[in-house]
Amino acid sequence: MLNLIACDFYKLFKRKSFYICCLIAMAMSCLGVIVLNAVLNMGGIEISAEEMGYSGIYALTAGLGESTLLVTILVSMFIPSEFAFGTIKNIASKGINRSFIYLSKFIVCISVCFMYTLLCGITSFTLGSVMWGTGDFSGQNVILDIFRMFGLFLLAQVALQSIFVMVGFITRQTGGAVATNLAITIAVPTVIIKFIDFACSSWFKIQDFSASEYWVSDYLNNFPSLSVNQDVINKGLIVCVCYIAAATAIGIYTFYKRDIK
Amino acid sequence: MSEYVLQTADLTKTYSRVNVVDKVNIEIKKGDIYGFIGKNGAGKTTTIRVIVGLAGQSSGEIELFGEKNLNIGRRKTGTVIEYPALYPYMTAEGNVECQRILLGVKDKNKTKIKEILDIVGLGNTGKKKAKNFSLGMKQRLAIALALIGDPEFLFLDEPTNGLDPTGIKEIRDLILKLNKERDITVMVSSHILGELAKIATRYGVISKGKLVKEFYADDLKDLVRNKIKIKVNDAKTAVSLIKNQLNIKNCELKDDTIYVYDHLDESGKISSLLAKHDIIIESISKDSDDCEEFFIKLMEGEDQDA
Numbered sequence: 001m002l003n004l005i006a007c008d009f010y011k012l013f014k015r016k017s018f019y020i021c022c023l024i025a026m027a028m029s030c031l032g033v034i035v036l037n038a039v040l041n042m043g044g045i046e047i048s049a050e051e052m053g054y055s056g057i058y059a060l061t062a063g064l065g066e067s068t069l070l071v072t073i074l075v076s077m078f079i080p081s082e083f084a085f086g087t088i089k090n091i092a093s094k095g096i097n098r099s100f101i102y103l104s105k106f107i108v109c110i111s112v113c114f115m116y117t118l119l120c121g122i123t124s125f126t127l128g129s130v131m132w133g134t135g136d137f138s139g140q141n142v143i144l145d146i147f148r149m150f151g152l153f154l155l156a157q158v159a160l161q162s163i164f165v166m167v168g169f170i171t172r173q174t175g176g177a178v179a180t181n182l183a184i185t186i187a188v189p190t191v192i193i194k195f196i197d198f199a200c201s202s203w204f205k206i207q208d209f210s211a212s213e214y215w216v217s218d219y220l221n222n223f224p225s226l227s228v229n230q231d232v233i234n235k236g237l238i239v240c241v242c243y244i245a246a247a248t249a250i251g252i253y254t255f256y257k258r259d260i261k
Numbered sequence: 262m263s264e265y266v267l268q269t270a271d272l273t274k275t276y277s278r279v280n281v282v283d284k285v286n287i288e289i290k291k292g293d294i295y296g297f298i299g300k301n302g303a304g305k306t307t308t309i310r311v312i313v314g315l316a317g318q319s320s321g322e323i324e325l326f327g328e329k330n331l332n333i334g335r336r337k338t339g340t341v342i343e344y345p346a347l348y349p350y351m352t353a354e355g356n357v358e359c360q361r362i363l364l365g366v367k368d369k370n371k372t373k374i375k376e377i378l379d380i381v382g383l384g385n386t387g388k389k390k391a392k393n394f395s396l397g398m399k400q401r402l403a404i405a406l407a408l409i410g411d412p413e414f415l416f417l418d419e420p421t422n423g424l425d426p427t428g429i430k431e432i433r434d435l436i437l438k439l440n441k442e443r444d445i446t447v448m449v450s451s452h453i454l455g456e457l458a459k460i461a462t463r464y465g466v467i468s469k470g471k472l473v474k475e476f477y478a479d480d481l482k483d484l485v486r487n488k489i490k491i492k493v494n495d496a497k498t499a500v501s502l503i504k505n506q507l508n509i510k511n512c513e514l515k516d517d518t519i520y521v522y523d524h525l526d527e528s529g530k531i532s533s534l535l536a537k538h539d540i541i542i543e544s545i546s547k548d549s550d551d552c553e554e555f556f557i558k559l560m561e562g563e564d565q566d567a
Binding site: 003009014015016086087092093094 | 334338347358408
């Protein structure tokens with residue numbers, strides 16, 4: 001298993017797309033901060049950054065999310081490429097357990113989430129600190145809150161990526177995986193969730209139900225904040241763990257069941 | 262330890278209720294170069310894919326190195342199936358290094374990698390990426406990957422597909438070298454008969470998913486040797502006359518047809534001898550069945566007795 005993981009990291013670090021996506025994610029984090037600053041100085045708004053609560057810490061919360069799209073694209077290319085190049089045959093024909101092959105790739109994708117999120121966070125925090133100052137670290141729990149926010153965001157992102165890893169193993173095609181994963185990222189929250197909410201409230205007269213609470217990307221938006229409601233955290237933890245477990249189980253099962261061409 | 266590196270018993274693979282591999286019983290001994298011959302779609306690749314674990318069998322049994330636990334046996338094998346499976350964005354060395362890491366092979370100074378690349382003739386490719394390799398180079402690199410971990414048994418599925426004659430010869434020579442110098446047993450599939458006939462020590466012919474025949478290379482010479490085919494009204498007397506009066510020992514009677522394997526340029530003498538003894542000759546001809554025709558007949562599913 002360790003050899004498999006080491007081999008997958010070797011392949012990841014040899015890919016140009018890993019570095020390109022990383023740079024784009026960091027650039028987008030910077031751009032996010034620059035846009036915030038530009039909005040502040042635009043149209044004669046006479047509120048200072050301090051009054052708006054802008055700081056390095058604020059930039060950090062704003063910049064974390066920029067990594068998601070790029071991680072999605074990288075994962076969507078990384079997993080199916082083994083099938084596209086046929087190199088999965090070199091691994092699977094060596095008597096290696098297929099669940100180990102799956103888990104190894106998933107672990108590498110979790111690492112990519114961690115690296116990209118960390119780099120995006122550092123980038124936006126650094127730029128925000130340069131522009132507006134670091135922010136107030138004097139509070140008792142600020143550092144702890146930052147770590148908690150980072151951990152929760154990472155968990156939500158891993159939950160989302162677990163779906164993308166599963167899709168990669170099911171579609172086995174780079175184009176198909178990228179398209180499906182982007183559709184999941186964009187279409188599910190904007191169309192399907194809204195439709196389910198509409199159906200529940202209008203047709204089934206269920207008023208206190210919100211499907212978005214059970215979709216992982218809701219937590220990707222909610223978690224990058226220093227003051228998240230404990231109820232949201234609890235619900236988010238359960239939803240994310242369920243997504244990770246279900247997607248991994250389905251992914252491993254289909255990988256076992258289907259022949260490798 | 263078992264003398265067989267591979268044994269299958271009634272190996273069957275079914276897709277959509279069609280047996281694409283149908284009760285195949287293959288036996289490959291250590292040291293063999295096993296030529297696995299069949300037309301496109303005969304079931305060669307599927308058979309190999311099932312054996313190496315890329316596809317599950319529908320029924321039947323497989324033993325690798327006398328082991329029923331195939332995961333242990335598969336670690337001692339190397340596989341190249343269909344097209345070369347490489348990382349195009351890596352160099353030859355990068356590709357081999359990747360496989361080395363996967364298999365946990367110790368190689369501190371990269372001597373093993375260099376040795377393997379030298380064996381396949383890719384020692385000097387430097388920083389050239391695999392995507393820029395010719396097909397022959399890619400095929401050799403794929404074999405290099407299969408050689409990592411010192412396999413005892415190589416599966417090569419159509420390794421010369423799409424190669425020019427020089428490339429075909431290079432791969433052929435490489436297979437022979439690996440078999441002779443490294444004592445690697447090889448199962449090589451192909452639908453091109455000529456290339457296998459030059460290296461295989463044993464053959465298996467598959468047609469419509471069924472293994473129609475298995476035989477040694479030495480048997481092949483007997484199976485396809487030139488002969489005179491004679492049909493007469495009294496075959497037993499004719500055989501006796503040919504053997505005794507013309508002193509041709511290598512002569513046999515099969516299905517009312519006389520086959521003469523020696524003195525192939527003496528068909529005139531045979532005719533006049535038989536005519537002199539009032540034996541009516543219905544037909545006399547030189548049988549020109551060559552190796553290729555023999556295999557084609559087998560591949561089309563006509564089983565022949567050895």
